[in-house]
Amino acid sequence: MKKNVCPNCGSEINDGELFCGQCGTPIPEKKKLNFKIIGVVIACLIVLVIGIGVLGSGEEEPVTIKADELSKIMFDDEKAKDYLDKPIKTTGYLFREDDEEADNKLTKDSYIICSSMDSFKKGNIVMLEYDNADQLKNVGTLSKLTLEGTLVKHESDAVFFDAEKITVDKKLTIEEGKKEFYKKLGISEEENDDAVKDGDTITVDDLLNDPSAYAGKTLNIHGMLPQTLSKSSDGRDIVAINNFDLDKYVEIKGGSPNFGGCEAIVTGNIILDNGTPIINASSFESIGSTLSADTSDAYYPITDGYTGYTDTYVANYNMAIRDDYSTTATKVDTLKKGQYVEIRDIKGGLGSEVWGLIQQGKWVCIHGENPDEEYLTNLSGD
Numbered sequence: 001m002k003k004n005v006c007p008n009c010g011s012e013i014n015d016g017e018l019f020c021g022q023c024g025t026p027i028p029e030k031k032k033l034n035f036k037i038i039g040v041v042i043a044c045l046i047v048l049v050i051g052i053g054v055l056g057s058g059e060e061e062p063v064t065i066k067a068d069e070l071s072k073i074m075f076d077d078e079k080a081k082d083y084l085d086k087p088i089k090t091t092g093y094l095f096r097e098d099d100e101e102a103d104n105k106l107t108k109d110s111y112i113i114c115s116s117m118d119s120f121k122k123g124n125i126v127m128l129e130y131d132n133a134d135q136l137k138n139v140g141t142l143s144k145l146t147l148e149g150t151l152v153k154h155e156s157d158a159v160f161f162d163a164e165k166i167t168v169d170k171k172l173t174i175e176e177g178k179k180e181f182y183k184k185l186g187i188s189e190e191e192n193d194d195a196v197k198d199g200d201t202i203t204v205d206d207l208l209n210d211p212s213a214y215a216g217k218t219l220n221i222h223g224m225l226p227q228t229l230s231k232s233s234d235g236r237d238i239v240a241i242n243n244f245d246l247d248k249y250v251e252i253k254g255g256s257p258n259f260g261g262c263e264a265i266v267t268g269n270i271i272l273d274n275g276t277p278i279i280n281a282s283s284f285e286s287i288g289s290t291l292s293a294d295t296s297d298a299y300y301p302i303t304d305g306y307t308g309y310t311d312t313y314v315a316n317y318n319m320a321i322r323d324d325y326s327t328t329a330t331k332v333d334t335l336k337k338g339q340y341v342e343i344r345d346i347k348g349g350l351g352s353e354v355w356g357l358i359q360q361g362k363w364v365c366i367h368g369e370n371p372d373e374e375y376l377t378n379l380s381g382d
Contacts, residue, residue, distance in 0.1 A: 060087050062148050067092035067115040071124040074151065074159040075253055083151050088161070091169070094136070094143045095120055095216060096177070111136065112269065113145065113161070117184045121215065123271030123278055127254070130163045140177020142184075144170040158254040158282065185215070201265065204243040204250055211277040214270045221250065221268070221279055225286075227261035227302050228310045228342055237309055241266050241279070246312050246340065246379040250277055257284035261299035261340075300341040304359045310342035313356065313366065313376040325355035325363045335364050341376070 004013040006020035006027065013020060013027055020027060065073070067090050073079045092113035113126040129152070130136065139145075149163040172180065196202060196214060204223035207214055223241040230240040230249055239256045240249040241264065252266060268281035315335045322329035325347040335341055341364065343356035354366045356376065366376045 062087035062089040064089045066090065067113050067126050068119055068124045070126050070161070071114075071119070074126065074161070077157070080151060080153065080159045084153060084159075085150050087148065087150060089146070089148045090126065090161070091144070091146045092126065093117070093120075094139060094141055094145055094177075095125070095181075096136070096139075096141050113147065117142070121272050123253075123273045123280070125269075125271060125280065127158065127160045127269075127280070128163055129160045130166060135166060135168075138174060139168055140172035140174045141181045142177050143168060143172045154255075157256060181216075185212070204241055204248060207250055207270065207277050208243070208248055211270070211272055211275060214277065215272050216270065218267070218269045218282075221266045222287075223250075223264065223266070225257055225260045225262055225264040225266075225284070226310075226312065226342070227299060228307055231309045242312075246314075250279055252279045252281050254280040254282065255284070256281075257286075259284070259286055261301070263287040298340060300335055300339050300358065302342055302359055306344065306359060308344060310344045312379045313341050313343055314379055315339050315341065315364075315376055317375055319364050319375055321358065321362050321364050323361045323363070325353075325357075325365075327353070327365070329363070332362060340379075343376075 004015065004027075005011065006013055006023060006025055008025035009020060009023040011020055011022040018027055019025065063086065065088055070088065070090050073083055090113070092115050095112045095114060111128040111130065112120075113128055114120040114124060119125070128147075146167040146169055147161065147163045148165040149161055151159055152162045153159050196217060196219065198218045199220070200217075201220040201222055202214065204221060207219075207221060221241060223243055224246060225241055229237040230242075232238045232240075232251065239252040241252060242249045252268070254268060257264070257266075264287055265285045266279055266281050267283045267285070268279040271278050271280055315337050318337050319335040320331045321333040321335055323332050324330075341356075341358055343358065343364075343366070345357035346354060346366070347357070347363075348354040353368055355363045356366045357363055364376065366378075367374045
């Protein structure tokens with residue numbers, strides 16, 4: 001321990017003495033450390049370092065959302081807007097399309113994520129995009145993943161989860177995943193060998209007759225696209241594709257076509273909602289020309305851009321279209337026998353003629369005063 005000495009004569013000085021006992025020189029008092037000030041300075045330095053680290057990173061922490069909840073957000077346009085391009089973290093089970101692609105390479109939309117097998121059956125899916133396909137090349141269905149990325153919206157209005165980072169928490173091989181998937185669906189591998197494969201084309205009636213046979217597959221659905229939104233059994237306005245008799249439909253989610261009133265193919269993944277098939281659409285293709293005033297007689301054209309609810313009728317005779325709901329009103333056009341027409345409003349009934357509104361200034365008589373005089377037949381089932 002260092003001794004205290006007089007700065008003048010060098011004599012040893014005891015602690016607490018104010019003057020040198022030999023020469024009388026005043027002894028400077030030792031300064032005590034102010035630990036309170038030191039503590040404040042250290043705390044400020046810590047806060048400063050943390051602040052610099054946060055500001056310097058420039059990265060927003062991802063919000064954690066369950067796959068089920070994320071699916072609901074992705075299928076709700078208004079909710080999805082709030083999450084586009086924001087970092088998101090989610091966990092779920094992988095469901096993949098058949099991996100026998102050309103050159104053994106997977107397309108971007110070959111994967112979906114679900115919270116569980118039950119969620120998959122209900123259609124609560126997260127459509128996945130991932131540029132690094134090699135990482136998932138040998139990862140089977142029902143492998144558990146943790147993903148970080150953002151929501152992105154395609155031109156088709158479909159919303160995908162663009163995964164920037166994927167961690168495989170529990171891996172199944174391709175074969176293990178297939179076996180487990182078929183087991184949970186109650187399908188044997190032998191039955192599956194004869195089943196429809198991804199990319200095959202089926203009709204709306206095929207899909208409705210045996211929905212479980214097509215669940216989880218990406219198929220081309222052949223049918224008739226109406227010109228307007230359809231009304232679901234629970235009263236919702238929906239995008240749908242009809243069968244060729246126009247008396248049945250399958251709901252479409254994930255996107256909507258920019259054409260209608262024509263024969264078409266909708267490509268998408270088939271999901272089941274309590275046993276009811278839904279097409280999670282990725283593309284739409286018209287067969288031939290889109291039906292309009294200039295290109296086809298199959299549907300009577302709607303030219304005012306109306307997109308609300310309508311019922312579909314077919315003309316049993318050549319019918320006059322008039323500018324008001326009366327046989328004395330001026331004839332403005334003709335609805336041909338066998339032609340389909342969308343009716344948005346009804347006037348009359350109970351002992352009087354019943355007229356249907358096609359669009360403003362265009363009415364057609366549905367049946368006469370006698371209900372047996374049926375000029376148009378309702379194909380919507382109402």
